[in-house]
Amino acid sequence: MNNAQFDIEQVLDLNKWEIVQESLAAATHLAIILVDYRGRPVTKHSQVQPFCQLARSHPELSVHCEKCDSRGGLEAVRSGQPFIYRCHFNIVDMAIPIMIDNRYVGAIMAGEILLEAEQEKLEQVLQLDNQEFVNSFKKEHQKLIDQYPRFSQDDLKKNAVMLAKISEYIVSEAVKKDYLIKAYKQTLRVSKQGKNSNEELLDLEFVQKDIQHSKLQSRLASSNGVYTAKNQLLQPAIDLVFENKESKVALSTLAEITNVSTSHLSRLLKEEFGEPFSKIYGKLKVYWAEQLLETTDWSITEISDALGYVEPSYFIRSFKKITELTPLNYRKTKQKR
Incomplete structure (x- = not known):
C-alpha cells in the first residue's frame, strides 16, 4: 500500500x-x-x-x-x-x-x-x-x-x-x-476496452476476470492448445471436450468416461481449474472463438455454428461477457495490431 x-x-x-x-x-x-x-x-x-x-x-x-x-x-x-x-x-x-x-x-x-x-x-x-x-x-x-x-x-x-x-x-x-490491481498494472497490456486504457478506471472485477482468462489462454498457448490435466483421472474427460468443440458435452457424459459420479467429477474439475467447470467451459469456447477470429475470415455466424452455440446472438453475449468485447470488435482490435 x-x-x-x-x-x-x-x-x-x-x-x-x-x-x-x-x-x-x-x-x-x-x-x-x-x-x-x-x-x-x-x-x-x-x-x-x-x-x-x-x-x-x-x-x-x-x-x-x-x-x-x-x-x-x-x-x-x-x-x-x-x-x-x-x-x-x-x-x-x-x-x-x-x-x-x-x-x-x-x-x-x-x-x-x-x-x-x-x-x-x-x-x-x-x-x-x-x-x-x-x-x-x-x-x-x-x-x-x-x-x-x-x-x-x-x-x-x-x-x-x-x-x-x-x-x-x-x-x-x-x-x-x-x-492485485498493482500487479495487474505492472503487466498491463494494451486494453481490450478503450476506456480501460486509463489505469485509474480499472475495476477489481474486470482485473480478476481478465487475469483468470489470461491464465487459461497462457496454459493453452504454451501447449499448442492441448490441455494436460494435473489430475490424470480427468484427462479422458478433457480430451472429449476438446475433440467436440462443435457441440456441448454434458457433465454426465464426462462422468461416464471417467467412471465417477457427476458430483465427484464436478469437485475434481473445480480443483483442477480453480472455479466451476461451467465457467471454464465457457472460457474454452471463447478461447477457441478468439483463435478462429484471428486466423480465419469466417463470419460471426459461421464461428458460432462451428462452436455449437444455439444462435449467434447467444454467442456474442457469451463472448462479450468474458472478453468485454463483441467478437467483431475483438477481430478489429487484433487486425489493428
Missing part, C-alpha cells in the same frame, strides 16, 4: 458493506455505523435507536456524537483492541478500528445499548454533565433511553470479538485488492 492517507471508501465497497451491516445489526440488536478516521459517518446508521437518532439529527448534539465516535476509535487504535465505553449521554458504545499498514482509516462503531450491571465502570469518553442543554435533552427523552436493549458484559464482549474479526477480514481483502 502507498504512504498516503487512505479514505475508508478506498478500503471497501460501501454499498456492499451496508448490506452486511444491516444484517449484522439485525442479528446482534446492536446499532452499527461505519465512520472515517475523523469520526464522521460514511454509511447509513443500521438499527439506530430513536434517542440516538434524535441526537444525531440535532445540529448541536450531532457534533458531540461524532466527537465520541472519533475518541472511541482513536482509543481503540491506541489499545489495539475493541474499545467499549460510555458516550456523553451515558449510553454504551464500542469502536473496532480498521487499520491498513498501521494507519487508522476508520472504525466500525456499534452499541447504543445499556449494560445489565457495572456500566459505570466503563470510561466515559466525553463528559458534558455540566451543559444544561444536554441534561435537559436527556431528561426530555428519558423514556426512549429506557427502551434501549440491555446486554450482559459477556455478550457484549463476544460481539466485540466478532466485529473485530470482521474488521480483520476487511483489511485482508483491501490488501489483496490493492496488491
Whole structure:
C-alpha cells in the first residue's frame, strides 16, 4: 500500500458493506455505523435507536456524537483492541478500528445499548454533565433511553470479538485488492476496452476476470492448445471436450468416461481449474472463438455454428461477457495490431 492517507471508501465497497451491516445489526440488536478516521459517518446508521437518532439529527448534539465516535476509535487504535465505553449521554458504545499498514482509516462503531450491571465502570469518553442543554435533552427523552436493549458484559464482549474479526477480514481483502490491481498494472497490456486504457478506471472485477482468462489462454498457448490435466483421472474427460468443440458435452457424459459420479467429477474439475467447470467451459469456447477470429475470415455466424452455440446472438453475449468485447470488435482490435 502507498504512504498516503487512505479514505475508508478506498478500503471497501460501501454499498456492499451496508448490506452486511444491516444484517449484522439485525442479528446482534446492536446499532452499527461505519465512520472515517475523523469520526464522521460514511454509511447509513443500521438499527439506530430513536434517542440516538434524535441526537444525531440535532445540529448541536450531532457534533458531540461524532466527537465520541472519533475518541472511541482513536482509543481503540491506541489499545489495539475493541474499545467499549460510555458516550456523553451515558449510553454504551464500542469502536473496532480498521487499520491498513498501521494507519487508522476508520472504525466500525456499534452499541447504543445499556449494560445489565457495572456500566459505570466503563470510561466515559466525553463528559458534558455540566451543559444544561444536554441534561435537559436527556431528561426530555428519558423514556426512549429506557427502551434501549440491555446486554450482559459477556455478550457484549463476544460481539466485540466478532466485529473485530470482521474488521480483520476487511483489511485482508483491501490488501489483496490493492496488491492485485498493482500487479495487474505492472503487466498491463494494451486494453481490450478503450476506456480501460486509463489505469485509474480499472475495476477489481474486470482485473480478476481478465487475469483468470489470461491464465487459461497462457496454459493453452504454451501447449499448442492441448490441455494436460494435473489430475490424470480427468484427462479422458478433457480430451472429449476438446475433440467436440462443435457441440456441448454434458457433465454426465464426462462422468461416464471417467467412471465417477457427476458430483465427484464436478469437485475434481473445480480443483483442477480453480472455479466451476461451467465457467471454464465457457472460457474454452471463447478461447477457441478468439483463435478462429484471428486466423480465419469466417463470419460471426459461421464461428458460432462451428462452436455449437444455439444462435449467434447467444454467442456474442457469451463472448462479450468474458472478453468485454463483441467478437467483431475483438477481430478489429487484433487486425489493428
